[in-house]
Amino acid sequence: MTDSFERTAGGAILLDGNRLRDEIVAQIRDDLEGLGSPNVCLATVLVGGDKPSRIYVRMKQRKAEEAGMRSRHVEIPETASQADVEAAVQELVDDPDVHGILVQLPLPDGFDPEPVLALIPPEKDVDGLTERSMGRLIRGLPGHVPCTPLGVMRLMERYGVETAGKRAVVVGRSTLVGLPQLLLLGRKGVDATVTLAHSRTPDMIEVCREADILVAAAGQARMITADHVKPGAAVLDVGVSRSEAGIVGDVDFDAVQAVAGAITPMPGGTGPMTIGCLLENTVAAARMLGAIPASA
Numbered sequence: 478m479t480d481s482f483e484r485t486a487g488g489a490i491l492l493d494g495n496r497l498r499d500e501i502v503a504q505i506r507d508d509l510e511g512l513g514s515p516n517v518c519l520a521t522v523l524v525g526g527d528k529p530s531r532i533y534v535r536m537k538q539r540k541a542e543e544a545g546m547r548s549r550h551v552e553i554p555e556t557a558s559q560a561d562v563e564a565a566v567q568e569l570v571d572d573p574d575v576h577g578i579l580v581q582l583p584l585p586d587g588f589d590p591e592p593v594l595a596l597i598p599p600e601k602d603v604d605g606l607t608e609r610s611m612g613r614l615i616r617g618l619p620g621h622v623p624c625t626p627l628g629v630m631r632l633m634e635r636y637g638v639e640t641a642g643k644r645a646v647v648v649g650r651s652t653l654v655g656l657p658q659l660l661l662l663g664r665k666g667v668d669a670t671v672t673l674a675h676s677r678t679p680d681m682i683e684v685c686r687e688a689d690i691l692v693a694a695a696g697q698a699r700m701i702t703a704d705h706v707k708p709g710a711a712v713l714d715v716g717v718s719r720s721e722a723g724i725v726g727d728v729d730f731d732a733v734q735a736v737a738g739a740i741t742p743m744p745g746g747t748g749p750m751t752i753g754c755l756l757e758n759t760v761a762a763a764r765m766l767g768a769i770p771a772s773a
């Protein structure tokens with residue numbers, strides 16, 4: 478790992494997602510200004526009134542605007558029908574001025590996300606979560622990659638965490654994070670040897686302690702303790718639990734930072750990177766759709 482980065486009290490490199498997200502936003506803003514500020518538009522769809530989802534969507538819109546993009550927002554009440562949601566998404570699919578479409582997940586109970594996501598063509602699927610984008614990821618074809626696991630990769634790259642020949646353990650098997658993370662870590666050129674651990678994994682501590690890179694994405698507050706971590710390992714926390722005391726990750730930061738070689742804070746680690754990568758995917762979408770010159 479390269480030195481001269483900010484470190485925790487215990488000496489681990491702080492994998493600062495806010496900082497890298499801000500660098501990404503500034504870079505996109507400069508690039509778009511250099512191209513004469515073309516129309517690049519991210520559309521967000523929020524169904525129902527879930528408070529965290531509303532916060533995430535607002536953050537996405539705000540950062541998109543800071544990056545010099547347009548943002549379009551469609552809000553659909555929980556009383557609407559599945560057909561209403563599908564019609565709203567179809568309208569965005571058909572609109573040539575919209576380059577990226579993001580349906581905030583989870584949808585409220587009673588809505589099926591699959592037919593909604595299936596409407597989004599791969600070029601506009603800036604979340605990378607549709608069947609076709611996931612299939613492309615598995616097949617190694619070009620396409621948008623899910624933002625949170627991509628953000629984990631970008632953080633490791635930015636802070637010089639080596640992956641080739643290293644052992645990686647991903648805890649959690651969600652389609653949003655765990656499964657695509659597994660694929661990204663094992664990709665040619667990244668070349669980690671990856672283990673997927675989950676709620677039915679026996680000997681979780683021993684499995685995690687083998688990891689040079691540990692990605693915690695189980696949604697179990699502070700489940701990763703110092704005992705789970707090999708000294709010097711990079712630990713990336715993707716889990717989010719909300720408590721009276723605020724946001725809590727899957728990693729017991731205070732204990733683990735004393736053992737790890739590098740660690741994400743929570744908040745301020747992988748969450749902001751989800752948004753940074755979403756914006757990068759949106760620029761790539763605009764390029765695929767011809768709104769930005771291919772060579773830029």
Ligand SMILES: Nc1nc2c(c(=O)[nH]1)N[C@@H](CN(C=O)c1ccc(C(=O)N[C@@H](CCC(=O)O)C(=O)O)cc1)CN2
Binds near residue numbers: 580746
């Ligand atoms: N369609 C999608 N839905 C969801 C995704 C997603 O990638 N696509 N991921 C999560 C939520 N999410 C983005 O939507 C997200 C979560 C957290 C953050 C973030 O920056 N968190 C901050 C803390 C913010 C707070 O105060 O609440 C941090 O970690 O520092 C951004 C995006 C589920 N749904």
